Amino acid sequence: MRWATRRGVHVDRAACAWLIRRSIDPEAEFIFVDDPVEVPSDATPFDMRGVELGHHGGDCTFETILRRYRLDDPALWDLARIVHEADLEDERYDAPEAPGLDVICRGLSMVRDDPEVVTVATALFDGLYEHRRRALLLGRDPA
Amino acid sequence: MQPWFHYNARVVVRLQWVFLVYRLPRDPSTPRIALWRSLRRLGVVQLADGVVALPLDGRTKEQLEWLADEVIEAGGEASIWVAEAGSAAQERALASRMAEAVAADYRAVCAAARSAALESAAGRRKTLRRLRRELRAIRARDFFPPSEAAEARRAVEALGQALEASA
Numbered sequence: 001m002r003w004a005t006r007r008g009v010h011v012d013r014a015a016c017a018w019l020i021r022r023s024i025d026p027e028a029e030f031i032f033v034d035d036p037v038e039v040p041s042d043a044t045p046f047d048m049r050g051v052e053l054g055h056h057g058g059d060c061t062f063e064t065i066l067r068r069y070r071l072d073d074p075a076l077w078d079l080a081r082i083v084h085e086a087d088l089e090d091e092r093y094d095a096p097e098a099p100g101l102d103v104i105c106r107g108l109s110m111v112r113d114d115p116e117v118v119t120v121a122t123a124l125f126d127g128l129y130e131h132r133r134r135a136l137l138l139g140r141d142p143a
Numbered sequence: 144m145q146p147w148f149h150y151n152a153r154v155v156v157r158l159q160w161v162f163l164v165y166r167l168p169r170d171p172s173t174p175r176i177a178l179w180r181s182l183r184r185l186g187v188v189q190l191a192d193g194v195v196a197l198p199l200d201g202r203t204k205e206q207l208e209w210l211a212d213e214v215i216e217a218g219g220e221a222s223i224w225v226a227e228a229g230s231a232a233q234e235r236a237l238a239s240r241m242a243e244a245v246a247a248d249y250r251a252v253c254a255a256a257r258s259a260a261l262e263s264a265a266g267r268r269k270t271l272r273r274l275r276r277e278l279r280a281i282r283a284r285d286f287f288p289p290s291e292a293a294e295a296r297r298a299v300e301a302l303g304q305a306l307e308a309s310a
Binding site (some may be wrong): 006008054 | 209212216
């Protein structure tokens with residue numbers, strides 16, 4: 001399936017692309033556009049204005065996708081806490097990891113184009129997910 | 144400090160601004176309050192009732208677009224515009240207003256850091272953590288750093304150094 005999002009990928013879109021490939025569509029192909037009108041008719045848009053998979057009710061797109069596809073893995077929701085604060089900084093959650101993730105993603109998008117950011121971010125979010133999964137199992141941060 | 148802040152009479156490069164123009168029903172008040180909080184966090188300057196602006200970049204435009212969607216979801220009307228000030232003086236006035244708003248926030252941090260010197264070590268440590276967080280939040284909405292920015296940073300770091308020296 002094809003998925004479309006805005007050019008200039010930052011933390012929420014990078015995390016969503018990772019989530020889509022990991023939990024919804026392993027064969028996902030991503031298209032990056034400047035304006036919603038450029039989204040091909042066969043592509044599912046995400047993290048764009050006025051689409052179902054966007055920000056809703058104070059949620060960032062990562063949270064919207066978790067809800068919409070009923071992904072209830074607690075480690076994914078713990079990741080959502082970090083992505084939400086890195087993207088929105090609205091202090092809805094306590095996420096000391098968020099400012100770090102935010103600058104890492106901003107820096108990445110300065111030196112790589114969008115498809116490469118998505119590729120590099122795969123390892124980043126695989127690692128973050130694993131860290132949060134172990135933290136939830138242990139009840140404390142893993143060494 | 145952003146290099147484009149060095150305003151003087153010879154600067155002719157005009158900034159671009161992103162405007163959010165909105166109308167939100169008076170009731171219920173919850174969406175209005177949530178919107179107002181988000182706008183304050185972003186550091187917008189208000190131009191008129193229902194018209195706020197930020198210097199244009201990829202991030203500010205996106206943030207205001209999401210808020211526009213929230214206004215529409217809450218039953219209001221909203222649109223996003225990219226604009227340029229009609230004159231350099233008008234732009235300077237806008238930038239000065241924004242700088243003055245954050246300057247007041249920096250001064251409050253400065254004052255808190257100085258009066259913390261009288262607290263116990265534990266109290267000072269707590270205040271230091273709070274002020275560092277507060278400084279980060281102010282910096283996130285500071286587009287035209289005033290001289291108070293560096294002063295506030297120095298005051299907070301002095302508090303940290305005094306704690307380390309006494310440890």
